[in-house]
Amino acid sequence: QVQLVESGGGLVQAGGSLRLSCAASGRIFSINVMGWFRQAPGKQRELVATSTSYGGTNYADSVKGRFTISRDNAKNTVYLEMNSLKPEDTAVYYCNLRNREADYWGQGTQVTVSS
Numbered sequence: 721q722v723q724l725v726e727s728g729g730g731l732v733q734a735g736g737s738l739r740l741s742c743a744a745s746g747r748i749f750s751i752n753v754m755g756w757f758r759q760a761p762g763k764q765r766e767l768v769a770t771s772t773s774y775g776g777t778n779y780a781d782s783v784k785g786r787f788t789i790s791r792d793n794a795k796n797t798v799y800l801e802m803n804s805l806k807p808e809d810t811a812v813y814y815c816n817l818r819n820r821e822a823d824y825w826g827q828g829t830q831v832t833v834s835s
Contacts, residue, residue, distance in 0.1 A: 721746050722744055722747055723746050724743070724815045724817060724824055725742065725827075726740060726741065726742045727740070728740040729813060729831045730831070732831075733833070734806055738802045738805065739799060740756065740802070740813055740831075741799050742797065742798045743797045744796040744815075744824075750773060750793075751773050751820070752773050753770050753771070754770070754771055754815070755769055755778075755815075755816050756768040756770075756789065756800045756813055757813070758811035758814065759811055759812050760808075763811075765814065767780055768783055768787065768800065769789040771789045771790065773791075786805075787800060787801065798815065809831060811830075812831075813831050814826055
């Protein structure tokens with residue numbers, strides 16, 4: 721079993737920045753993919769960015785150039801630096817970890833961007 725604890729959400733004005741963190745514990749395994757997804761009201765959950773344990777990253781087109789995902793494997797923590805935030809970035813952001821056993825999700829953290 722894996723536990724994911726997120727932090728860093730909040731309210732910010734358009735153009736501002738936020739940094740999300742997600743710390744993983746439990747049966748993580750060294751080879752995994754950690755990432756962030758988001759779900760806005762009335763919409764499906766969508767991928768924001770992912771980071772593999774060997775250094776690969778992937779971003780949704782809507783956040784490329786504005787968001788940066790990074791991870792500290794020693795701390796089993798993944799970060800999402802969000803810059804130039806837009807009102808359409810408003811959503812609940814969920815941390816995800818996928819390893820050889822299963823997919824795991826955090827409880828979600830609200831990000832609200834005011835115009």
